[in-house]
Every structure is written in structure tokens, then in C-alpha cells.
Amino acid sequence: xxxxxxxxxxxxxxxxxxxxxxxxxxxxxxxxxxxxxxxxxxxxxxxxxxxxxxxxxxxxxxxxxxxxxxxxxxxxxxxxxxxxxxxxxxxxxxxxxxxxxxxxxxxxxxxxxxxxxxxxxxxxxxxxxxxxxxxxxxxxxxxxxxxxxxxxxxxxxxxxxxxxxxxxxxxxxxxxxxxxxxxxxxxxxxxxxxxxxxxxxxxxxxxxxxxxxxxxxxxxxxxxxxxxxxxxxxxxxxxxxxxxxxxxxxxxxxxxxxxxxxxxxxxxxxxxxxxxxxxxxxxxxxxxxxxxxxxxxxxxxxxxxxxxxxxxxxxxxxxxxxxxxxxxxxxxxxxxxxxxxxxxxxxxxxxxxxxxxxxxxxx
Ligand SMILES: Cc1cc2nc3c(=O)[nH]c(=O)nc-3n(C[C@H](O)[C@H](O)[C@H](O)COP(=O)(O)OP(=O)(O)OC[C@H]3O[C@@H](n4cnc5c(N)ncnc54)[C@H](O)[C@@H]3O)c2cc1C
Numbered sequence: 188x189x190x191x192x193x194x195x196x197x198x199x200x201x202x203x204x205x206x207x208x209x210x211x212x213x214x215x216x217x218x219x220x221x222x223x224x225x226x227x228x229x230x231x232x233x234x235x236x237x238x239x240x241x242x243x244x245x246x247x248x249x250x251x252x253x254x255x256x257x258x259x260x261x262x263x264x265x266x267x268x269x270x271x272x273x274x275x276x277x278x279x280x281x282x283x284x285x286x287x288x289x290x291x292x293x294x295x296x297x298x299x300x301x302x303x304x305x306x307x308x309x310x311x312x313x314x315x316x317x318x319x320x321x322x323x324x325x326x327x328x329x330x331x332x333x334x335x336x337x338x339x340x341x342x343x344x345x346x347x348x349x350x351x352x353x354x355x356x357x358x359x360x361x362x363x364x365x366x367x368x369x370x371x372x373x374x375x376x377x378x379x380x381x382x383x384x385x386x387x388x389x390x391x392x393x394x395x396x397x398x399x400x401x402x403x404x405x406x407x408x409x410x411x412x413x414x415x416x417x418x419x420x421x422x423x424x425x426x427x428x429x430x431x432x433x434x435x436x437x438x439x440x441x442x443x444x445x446x447x448x449x450x451x452x453x454x455x456x457x458x459x460x461x462x463x464x465x466x467x468x469x470x471x472x473x474x475x476x477x478x479x480x481x482x483x484x485x486x487x488x489x490x491x492x493x494x495x496x497x498x499x500x501x502x503x504x505x506x507x508x509x510x511x512x513x514x515x516x517x518x519x520x521x522x523x524x525x526x527x528x529x530x531x532x533x534x535x536x537x538x539x540x541x542x543x544x545x546x547x548x549x550x
């Protein structure tokens with residue numbers, strides 16, 4: 188490689204200082220790009236910066252977020268980015284994204300019936316559409332479309348109602364005929380002989396999947412860059428509250444003062460609220476997904492069957508990702524059996540994959 192070309196790459200990839208120039212802030216982040224990839228390849232990838240720091244907790248913060256999942260990290264990231272509140276700590280008892288965030292089925296969509304849900308999820312979907320660029324981190328957002336199958340006349344009526352409501356909210360949604368579904372997913376058995384014949388489907392083309400842990404890592408990197416302290420392996424065990432005002436939290440790494448505390452711990456919300464002395468009107472339920480061993484690409488969209496209560500997609504690594512929402516599978520074969528019922532064409536592949544030695548459950 189010529190020296191001038193190398194100099195060009197080095198100039199092109201030199202970090203821009205877009206952090207605030209105070210002594211306390213972390214060092215500016217390297218930009219991830221094709222240029223930095225090539226430049227680091229030349230150095231055998233020895234010079235990559237850490238994506239986020241692992242600081243000791245400070246005595247006190249303006250805001251503490253309990254929970255280092257996608258929501259806690261997003262809260263910290265947008266507090267810093269949109270509101271300039273950077274004296275923030277995210278306190279996580281395990282590792283980043285080790286809760287629901289690292290074990291979900293990665294679906295991102297906004298095809299909701301009710302206005303409130305539709306607008307909330309549409310805002311989120313729009314954020315996802317620019318998230319990789321915003322974070323300078325590839326969250327592998329793939330707008331591969333989400334199909335919801337209808338198997339009965341009633342399903343079709345409910346589907347039309349939903350699609351029209353979604354359209355009235357200005358969100359993309361359309362109805363497909365069995366022929367159009369067959370063209371889109373050749374693997375599906377769209378014949379009238381199927382155990383659950385497919386009468387139609389709704390499709391949100393902008394829906395899809397995102398690499399779940401990359402979302403956590405990208406948000407963590409972006410928050411850290413703006414001065415947020417991310418503290419892992421630190422469990423919150425209690426609160427200090429004086430005259431009804433929070434003073435801080437007790438943790439396995441000692442007391443940390445805070446003016447405000449956000450509880451962003453998903454299924455543990457009731458537990459943490461209990462520590463703070465109040466009850467939440469919430470119940471937590473376990474939810475499991477089945478992930479097969481990787482197989483060759485067979486499915487490039489997300490297929491859901493609300494009637495059969497199962498949905499299936501294929502990860503970029505090739506795994507089939509199956510979930511039975513609403514209740515727990517009776518046994519480990521149930522998601523596969525349900526997938527067979529709703530998407531009979533998947534049967535051999537789903538069995539081959541799921542009965543294989545390396546299948547695993549994500550509780
Ligand atoms: C199997 C499955 C499939 C799913 N599929 C989808 C899907 O396809 N699409 C979708 O949009 N959603 C899906 N979800 C839901 C989605 O994953 C969650 O809503 C989301 O990840 C919640 O993020 P969170 O940051 O609120 O919680 P979490 O990611 O669970 O993070 C909470 C964090 O709080 C930490 N914590 C708990 N107690 C303490 C404590 N005392 N001190 C410190 N830290 C503590 C935990 O360790 C955890 O890391 C699925 C969920 C599951 C389980």
C-alpha cells in the first residue's frame with residue numbers, strides 16, 4: 188500500500204472530538220467506518236478502543252437508572268443526547284443486555300390496533316430506522332416485513348379492522364391474498380389442504396428485526412461517550428428515602444447518592460418498587476423463545492400466526508427463532524409443533540433444526 192493512501196485513510200478515520208471538552212468526560216470515541224476497519228486491520232486489530240468504560244461508581248449522580256437493558260440504556264442515552272443530562276449512572280446487577288434484551292426474538296414493528304400503542308411503537312420504529320447511523324453502531328436492523336396470517340373468516344375480519352386502523356394512523360400496513368403470500372414465502376403451504384388454511388395476511392413491510400444485543404451495546408457506547416457511567420455487576424439492594432424524597436440507592440458496591448432514580452428493570456419492577464416502599468399494579472410472567480441450530484437460509488421475513496399462537500423468523504446466523512406468545516409451551520417440542528401447524532412448509536426444516544443437538548431455550 189502506498190504511503191499517501193495510508194495517510195489518507197488515517198486522516199479520513201481520525202476521531203472527531205464530538206464529546207464535550209471537560210476533564211471528567213471519557214475519551215472521544217473512534218468512528219466506526221470502512222476506513223477505521225481497514226486501518227485497524229493493518230494493525231491486526233490491536234488498537235480498537237473499548238466500547239464503553241467500566242468506572243467505579245461516583246459518590247452521587249443527578250440521575251441513576253437501575254437496569255442495563257435496552258430501555259435503561261436508551262433512557263440514559265436520550266437523557267444525555269436530547270436533554271444534556273450527563274451526570275447519570277446506569278446500575279446493572281449482571282452484564283449489559285443480559286436480561287430480556289439479550290434473549291428476545293428481535294422483532295421490531297408498529298402494527299398495533301389501538302391509537303396509543305400505534306403512535307408509541309411507530310415513534311420507536313422511526314428511531315430504529317436511523318439508529319445505526321445515530322449511534323455509529325450497526326444494530327443490524329433489517330426491515331424484512333412482518334406477516335400476520337389469517338386462518339378463518341373471523342381472523343380476516345379482525346385483520347381488516349386492524350389494517351384499516353393502522354392505515355388511519357398513517358402507518359404502513361396492507362392485506363395480502365394467499366397467492367401474494369405464497370409468492371413472498373414459497374415455503375408456506377398456502378393450499379386449502381393445510382391443517383390451518385391461510386385465507387390472507389396483513390403485512391407491515393417496514394417491520395423486521397434488529398440484533399438485540401447490538402442495540403444494548405450501541406446505546407451503551409453512545410451513552411458512555413456522553414459521560415454516562417455504566418456500572419455492571421452492581422446489584423441494587425435498597426433505597427434511602429428521607430421525608431418521601433429519594434437520597435440514593437444501596438448497592439452491593441455501597442451507597443450511591445442520587446437526586447432522581449429511574450427503575451427500568453422489566454420483570455423485576457415490582458421487586459425494586461417494593462424496596463422503595465410502594466406496590467406496582469403489575470404481574471410478571473415468564474416468556475420463552477426457542478432458537479434452533481443454524482440452518483441454510485429458508486425464510487427472509489417474519490411469519491406470525493396469532494390463531495395458532497406462534498411466530499417464526501430466521502436470524503442472520505441461520506437459526507430459526509420461534510415463540511409461542513400468550514402462555515408457556517407445555518414442553519420443549521410445542522413451539523415446533525405449533526410452527527408445523529401454522530406454517531406447514533416449515534415442518535421439515537423446523538424439525539431438523541429444533542430436534543438437533545444444539546437447540547437452546549432463552550427463558
Ligand atoms: C423470550 C422473549 C421474546 C421477546 N420478543 C420480543 C420481540 O420480538 N420484540 C420486542 O419488541 N420485544 C420482545 N420481548 C420483550 C423485550 O425483550 C423486553 O420488553 C425488553 O427487552 C425489556 O427491556 P428492559 O431494558 O426493560 O429490560 P431487561 O432487558 O430485562 O433489563 C432489565 C435489567 O435490569 C437488571 N436488574 C434487575 N434487577 C436489578 C437490581 N436489583 N439491580 C440492578 N439491576 C437489576 C437485570 O439484570 C436486567 O439486565 C421478548 C421478551 C422475551 C423474554
